[in-house]
Amino acid sequence: MGERTVTSGGEVLRELLAEGVSPWLDGLRRSLLASGTLARLVAAGEVRGATSDPGALAAEVAGGTAYGQQLAHLACRSVPPATAVQALCAYDLRAACDELRPVFAATQGLDGHVSMGLEPWLAGGARVTADAFADAAAALHRAACRPNALVKIPATDEGLAATGACLARGIGVHVTDIFSVRRYEQVVDVWFAGLERARAAGLDLSAIPSLASLPVARIDAEVDARLRVGRAGRSGSGGRSAAALAIARLVYRRYEEGLGSARWRGLAAAGARPQRVMWSVGSPVETEPRGVPYVESLVAWGTVSAMSEATLAAAGRRGRLRGDTLTGQEGAARAAVVRLERGGVSFGEVAGVLEEESAVRVGRAWGALRGAVADRLRVGAGG
Numbered sequence: 001m002g003e004r005t006v007t008s009g010g011e012v013l014r015e016l017l018a019e020g021v022s023p024w025l026d027g028l029r030r031s032l033l034a035s036g037t038l039a040r041l042v043a044a045g046e047v048r049g050a051t052s053d054p055g056a057l058a059a060e061v062a063g064g065t066a067y068g069q070q071l072a073h074l075a076c077r078s079v080p081p082a083t084a085v086q087a088l089c090a091y092d093l094r095a096a097c098d099e100l101r102p103v104f105a106a107t108q109g110l111d112g113h114v115s116m117g118l119e120p121w122l123a124g125g126a127r128v129t130a131d132a133f134a135d136a137a138a139a140l141h142r143a144a145c146r147p148n149a150l151v152k153i154p155a156t157d158e159g160l161a162a163t164g165a166c167l168a169r170g171i172g173v174h175v176t177d178i179f180s181v182r183r184y185e186q187v188v189d190v191w192f193a194g195l196e197r198a199r200a201a202g203l204d205l206s207a208i209p210s211l212a213s214l215p216v217a218r219i220d221a222e223v224d225a226r227l228r229v230g231r232a233g234r235s236g237s238g239g240r241s242a243a244a245l246a247i248a249r250l251v252y253r254r255y256e257e258g259l260g261s262a263r264w265r266g267l268a269a270a271g272a273r274p275q276r277v278m279w280s281v282g283s284p285v286e287t288e289p290r291g292v293p294y295v296e297s298l299v300a301w302g303t304v305s306a307m308s309e310a311t312l313a314a315a316g317r318r319g320r321l322r323g324d325t326l327t328g329q330e331g332a333a334r335a336a337v338v339r340l341e342r343g344g345v346s347f348g349e350v351a352g353v354l355e356e357e358s359a360v361r362v363g364r365a366w367g368a369l370r371g372a373v374a375d376r377l378r379v380g381a382g383g
Helices: 011-018 030-034 037-043 054-063 068-076 081-106 130-144 157-168 181-200 216-228 243-259 262-269 292-297 309-318 330-342 347-378
Strands: 021-028 049-052 114-116 149-154 173-176 210-215 276-280 303-307
Touching: 011 021, 011 309, 021 030, 021 037, 021 276, 021 309, 030 037, 030 081, 037 081, 049 054, 049 081, 054 081, 054 347, 068 081, 068 347, 081 114, 081 130, 081 149, 081 347, 130 149, 130 157, 149 157, 149 347, 157 173, 157 181, 173 181, 181 210, 181 243, 181 262, 181 347, 210 216, 210 243, 210 303, 216 243, 216 276, 216 347, 243 262, 243 276, 243 330, 243 347, 292 303, 292 309, 303 309, 330 347
Parallel strands: 021 049, 021 303, 049 114, 114 149, 149 173, 173 210, 210 276, 276 303
Antiparallel strands: none
């Protein structure tokens, strides 16, 4: 498809679908449900899934009124903050799954999912075991009671073990915070193994969806920061590394290789669906549409682009599509990685730093959410 500029509504978002890319809303929260915004985006064909973020929820609980009625009810019942957080999240997950159920039905379960994370301490804290995490994930899945609900699990060493345990139990998983090709390869291996365990247990593999997401903007930000401070030679136009594009191209090649393997053919014959790759193109709470360039540059069949509300709107107004940007680009991607590594960028170090930062960020966001809920419960959830 040739390059074009789209100024009307969400035409470019719908045309992403023609390229095999599903647009998702990143930053699901109660106001988007109560206002009908999510329903309108789904009806217009501009959103095919949604994912929540504890930071977005915390901001809305602390500064908005959308959760007021439910919090008032919970306060009257003297529900503790941890239980109240679970109740708020379960409500949002159920409501969003219901809004996206028509997409889920129309695509026979390929699309129309909603993913939500778990409080770290809900699953046992920093040293959580795979079974403890799977137990917590199963509890959230039961609370949602929807076939299109996914549980978010970070791609840490502990998270990978939990992912395999969840898949083996038939729980759909959205693996998050993948910052390297190596980590993605580990996610794919765990996904295969989890589905194989589920098959051995006699579970319906077609009912176990999965996503693997890369926060591409954060990869670029970390590499570009290293370039700016002189720890590596400048590379690319204006000193920007385009590291995320290179990593995305290599990851997509691994995705294709996985679907071409004998291991996948055996699972597909048993009804399994591909684990799609998601590009998380910005921050769920951003007010400026910084993710549009990633929406335009990360296009390939079978992928997902997760956008904030601001980026969704901007992409619909002024996005440019240039067709498939990832397939057959492994050579260029490898050359870009080699160039950056020769300049001093260690991608292993970048991934390690980002993984640690992500764990801290997520922990703080859940802490802020619990604190905001506790404050609202103490004052009777006024507002």
